[in-house]
Amino acid sequence: EVQLVESxxxxxxxxxxxxxxCAASGFTFSNYWMHWVRQPPGKGLVWVSRIKTDGSxxxxxxxxxGRFTISRDNAKSTLYLQMNGLTAEDTAVYYCASNLVSSGSxxxxxxxxxxxx
Amino acid sequence: QSVLTQPPSASGTPGQRVTISCSxxxxxxxxxxxxxFQQLPGTAPKVVIFSDNQRPSGVPDRFSGxxxxxxxxxxxxxxxxxxxxxxxxxxxxDSMNGVVFxxxxxxxxx
Numbered sequence: 283e284v285q286l287v288e289s290x291x292x293x294x295x296x297x298x299x300x301x302x303x304c305a306a307s308g309f310t311f312s313n314y315w316m317h318w319v320r321q322p323p324g325k326g327l328v329w330v331s332r333i334k335t336d337g338s339x340x341x342x343x344x345x346x347x348g349r350f351t352i353s354r355d356n357a358k359s360t361l362y363l364q365m366n367g368l369t370a371e372d373t374a375v376y377y378c379a380s381n382l383v384s385s386g387s388x389x390x391x392x393x394x395x396x397x398x399x
Numbered sequence: 400q401s402v403l404t405q406p407p408s409a410s411g412t413p414g415q416r417v418t419i420s421c422s423x424x425x426x427x428x429x430x431x432x433x434x435x436f437q438q439l440p441g442t443a444p445k446v447v448i449f450s451d452n453q454r455p456s457g458v459p460d461r462f463s464g465x466x467x468x469x470x471x472x473x474x475x476x477x478x479x480x481x482x483x484x485x486x487x488x489x490x491x492x493d494s495m496n497g498v499v500f501x502x503x504x505x506x507x508x509x
Contacts, residue, residue, distance in 0.1 A: 327487050329498040341496045382498050383434045387446040
């Protein structure tokens with residue numbers, strides 16, 4: 283069974299940092315592009331970042347560029363999102379997903395990040 | 400303001416056929432494939448259509464997708480109460496080197 287399990291969310295003060303993890307199982311993680319997508323409370327889905335199968339290519343939404351870093355460890359089948367300089371606008375449920383706009387799209391259950399003083 | 404435009408709401412009665420539209424441009428829908436995601440209340444999104452009109456295994460054939468030019472549509476036939484959810488379209492955006500989503504459509508089964 284395919285599973286993506288996010289962790290690392292929580293309450294953080296403005297300007298703080300957080301690292302999210304996404305543990306994958308049930309499929310060959312190293313064969314899939316991986317993405318982070320977020321959903322602010324009561325709002326729609328917003329793409330955040332993506333990373334190629336071997337980690338050699340990454341891209342980011344303008345709203346997080348320079349503050350967030352996506353990475354992966356294929357040996358551990360785990361995806362990461364390092365988030366620095368957090369603001370209230372970053373408050374959202376963060377989902378990891380595979381192959382977002384092609385076949386083999388799987389999503390995790392999400393982890394909530396709340397930025398507040 | 401989302402790059403892809405969807406109606407905020409749609410509705411139908413059980414057994415009816417409903418369609419949800421998604422409008423984009425030549426740099427997203429016009430040159431890349433479209434996916435549709437279903438988000439049931441309180442749960443994570445799940446893909447119901449990818450590559451414009453392909454259904455993942457396990458998705459009922461009541462769900463279908465079409466695309467023409469810079470617009471796409473999701474159709475749900477034989478509407479059931481369990482189809483009540485938010486639906487999002489998505490496509491690759493060439494100029495952004497990323498994925499863009501529609502704002503979402505809340506489907507109500509009356």
